[in-house]
Amino acid sequence: MDLSQVRARLEANEERLSPFAARTTTSKGRKLPEEPSPLRTEYQRDRDRIVHTKAFRRLKHKTQVFIAPALDHYVTRLTHTIEVAQVARTIARALNLNEDLAEAAALGHDIGHGPFGHAGEEALAECLPEGFRHNYQSVRVLDRLERQGRGLNLTFEVLDAIEKSSKAREDIFAEGWGVPVTLEGQVVKVADAIAYVNHDILDAVRAGIIEERDLPAAAQRELGTSHSERLNALISDIVEASWAVTGTGRETSAPVITFSPRVAAVTNELREFMFQRVYLYDTTRQEAERGKKIVQFLFRHFVANPAGISADFSLATDPVERRAADFVSGMTDRYALRLARELGCADAQGWVT
Ligand code: MG
Numbered sequence: 432m433d434l435s436q437v438r439a440r441l442e443a444n445e446e447r448l449s450p451f452a453a454r455t456t457t458s459k460g461r462k463l464p465e466e467p468s469p470l471r472t473e474y475q476r477d478r479d480r481i482v483h484t485k486a487f488r489r490l491k492h493k494t495q496v497f498i499a500p501a502l503d504h505y506v507t508r509l510t511h512t513i514e515v516a517q518v519a520r521t522i523a524r525a526l527n528l529n530e531d532l533a534e535a536a537a538l539g540h541d542i543g544h545g546p547f548g549h550a551g552e553e554a555l556a557e558c559l560p561e562g563f564r565h566n567y568q569s570v571r572v573l574d575r576l577e578r579q580g581r582g583l584n585l586t587f588e589v590l591d592a593i594e595k596s597s598k599a600r601e602d603i604f605a606e607g608w609g610v611p612v613t614l615e616g617q618v619v620k621v622a623d624a625i626a627y628v629n630h631d632i633l634d635a636v637r638a639g640i641i642e643e644r645d646l647p648a649a650a651q652r653e654l655g656t657s658h659s660e661r662l663n664a665l666i667s668d669i670v671e672a673s674w675a676v677t678g679t680g681r682e683t684s685a686p687v688i689t690f691s692p693r694v695a696a697v698t699n700e701l702r703e704f705m706f707q708r709v710y711l712y713d714t715t716r717q718e719a720e721r722g723k724k725i726v727q728f729l730f731r732h733f734v735a736n737p738a739g740i741s742a743d744f745s746l747a748t749d750p751v752e753r754r755a756a757d758f759v760s761g762m763t764d765r766y767a768l769r770l771a772r773e774l775g776c777a778d779a780q781g782w783v784t
Pocket of ligand 1: 511515540541623627
């Protein structure tokens with residue numbers, strides 16, 4: 432039995448995808464060429480590499496919105512990532528796009544997030560002269576830092592989709608950090624927003640910060656009033672409004688992933704509501720400020736004491752600030768908190784997680 436028949440069959444199946452879908456056979460490939468796997472396409476292989484990293488495992492103890500959650504039902508960076516992958520796969524499959532590429536990029540998109548969610552990101556952005564963005568850090572972790580500085584040698588399309596998965600506050604589809612070159616990358620970008628707006632509503636209700644009935648009237652009217660209704664409405668709208676990407680119409684140039692104008696408007700309104708009422712809410716903000724101070728304390732500590740930086744999470748040839756940022760951003764909330772407490776950081780004392 433020649434196992435490489437399996438990959439040949441999987442690649443032949445990809446020929447049935449939309450003419451606008453990404454195919455492993457036309458991928459721009461990896462920086463270092465590798466022998467193909469007999470059993471998996473290149474994007475399946477990328478997905479597996481991401482899931483087997485230490486950085487992926489650490490997502491389970493990293494904050495999504497509610498810091499170092501003491502309650503078991505809050506979303507963590509890991510459960511958020513799994514929801515994004517699920518939403519992205521549903522949309523990709525419905526539009527006859529490459530589900531494996533969408534899944535690989537979704538699973539890797541937040542791997543560069545530091546401890547304490549966006550507070551950690553803000554903290555490091557203030558420390559590093561070149562700034563700090565989690566999407567660039569996700570690429571850096573996967574491409575440079577994992578496997579003792581050798582990186583995972585992922586395909587161009589997966590890294591591109593991860594780098595461009597971030598969104599500007601004012602509009603989900605604003606260019607922000609660039610438009611992904613593949614439609615699957617565009618799917619991941621929107622799947623991220625669909626997942627977080629919805630699970631953050633649930634968490635904010637759970638935390639007693641908002642009630643379902645506080646949500647903007649237009650969102651309740653257009654998207655429904657429960658978690659499943661909202662998710663279903665958003666995913667269905669994306670599929671319907673982006674139908675041209677299936678290639679079943681007359682388009683000759685690549686169409687885009689989009690919401691209908693009506694749903695785009697209510698989704699942006701809902702997102703803005705979440706910024707004002709949840710993400711920038713006083714209690715969330717006070718916790719965030721505390722998380723930020725802990726991250727900056729640790730950064731300064733390791734710049735002053737570089738011998739403590741793990742060789743596993745930094746590159747010896749980099750400047751000390753970069754090495755400290757790579758090390759600290761890799762930490763989970765609870766590891767950062769414990770370490771800062773041991774090192775005498777005042778903000779880390781008495782914070783139970
Ligand atoms: Mg995300």
